[in-house]
Amino acid sequence: MRALVLDAARRPLRLAELPDPGPGPGQILLRVRACGVCRTDLHIVDGELTEPKLPLVPGHQIVGDVLEAGERFRAGERVGVPWLGWTDGDCQYCRSGRENLCDHARFTGYDVDGGYAELAVADERFCFPLPDEYPDEQAAPLLCAGLIGYRSLRLAGEGEMLGLYGFGASAHIICQVAVAQGRRVFAGTRAGDDETQEFARSLGAVWAGDAAEEPPEELDAVIVFAPVGALVPAALRAVRKGGTVVCAGIHMSDIPSFPYELLWGERVVRSVANLTRLDGDEFLALAPSVPVRTEVEVFPLEQGNEALERLRSGALRGAAVLVI
Numbered sequence: 490m491r492a493l494v495l496d497a498a499r500r501p502l503r504l505a506e507l508p509d510p511g512p513g514p515g516q517i518l519l520r521v522r523a524c525g526v527c528r529t530d531l532h533i534v535d536g537e538l539t540e541p542k543l544p545l546v547p548g549h550q551i552v553g554d555v556l557e558a559g560e561r562f563r564a565g566e567r568v569g570v571p572w573l574g575w576t577d578g579d580c581q582y583c584r585s586g587r588e589n590l591c592d593h594a595r596f597t598g599y600d601v602d603g604g605y606a607e608l609a610v611a612d613e614r615f616c617f618p619l620p621d622e623y624p625d626e627q628a629a630p631l632l633c634a635g636l637i638g639y640r641s642l643r644l645a646g647e648g649e650m651l652g653l654y655g656f657g658a659s660a661h662i663i664c665q666v667a668v669a670q671g672r673r674v675f676a677g678t679r680a681g682d683d684e685t686q687e688f689a690r691s692l693g694a695v696w697a698g699d700a701a702e703e704p705p706e707e708l709d710a711v712i713v714f715a716p717v718g719a720l721v722p723a724a725l726r727a728v729r730k731g732g733t734v735v736c737a738g739i740h741m742s743d744i745p746s747f748p749y750e751l752l753w754g755e756r757v758v759r760s761v762a763n764l765t766r767l768d769g770d771e772f773l774a775l776a777p778s779v780p781v782r783t784e785v786e787v788f789p790l791e792q793g794n795e796a797l798e799r800l801r802s803g804a805l806r807g808a809a810v811l812v813i
Contacts, residue, residue, distance in 0.1 A: 498536030524604030525550030551604030648709020655715025
């Protein structure tokens with residue numbers, strides 16, 4: 490099979506011919522139709538997530554057809570493969586409904602090969618049936634940008650005034666969900682990014698502006714999607730007493746020191762780690778009812794490095810997807 494391979498951090502992915510993978514017990518074999526390009530992939534390639542298996546086939550927003558069936562899925566079914574690829578099912582976190590925190594978890598496109606390839610294998614317990622309403626390239630971003638965004642939205646609470654700082658793949662999906670829930674969305678972007686601000690307003694945001702500046706009204710919560718630690722104090726300045734700041738990324742630059750008064754007033758800062766299968770079931774049932782529309786920029790497999798560079802530069806509108 491053809492695949493893109495990471496041999497070492499901070500090197501371009503290499504297009505290679507690899508042996509076709511074979512499914513083990515409990516796994517299914519997939520012919521990959523599309524795979525989303527996630528900021529987590531970029532953190533892996535850039536060496537900010539430091540313990541991937543190498544060499545590695547990245548990619549964890551996989552849409553594929555089942556070639557070799559298991560117990561849950563039949564041959565020919567279309568399924569989605571997310572970041573969470575396996576858990577032990579027995580640790581204190583798994584037994585308490587928090588499998589996203591499993592100490593022994595394995596992650597797709599990090600601990601096991603992912604979807605930047607023509608074929609992939611996955612533990613079928615951690616795969617999802619996909620809504621028929623979404624073509625392959627539009628379904629792919631739902632599997633991480635959508636799922637992590639949905640988990641972040643739940644942890645942000647039910648307040649009406651919601652900030653989304655960093656308006657990329659996750660935020661453009663969750664903005665639509667929040668607006669459908671009757672919330673008022675305030676989108677924070679890079680200073681002067683008029684195109685992204687207009688994009689946010691087109692999806693229902695009532696305000697879009699510089700994330701480093703305070704929005705025109707106090708917010709109940711802010712979800713920080715951008716991996717920029719300096720936005721955490723900015724978000725704390727924006728939320729009212731009792732408000733919540735959710736850090737949605739798996740990696741973030743260092744958070745600078747800030748005066749205690751920004752945190753005082755029972756404000757909360759919390760992170761989001763990975764996802765659970767329940768998150769996936771709930772969000773993939775919800776998305777068509779909103780309906781969520783994913784905006785994607787499509788690349789062939791051979792242009793995976795170009796897709797990552799578009800993401801790195803902040804030039805993407807919505808999400809990038811490799812179509813195999």
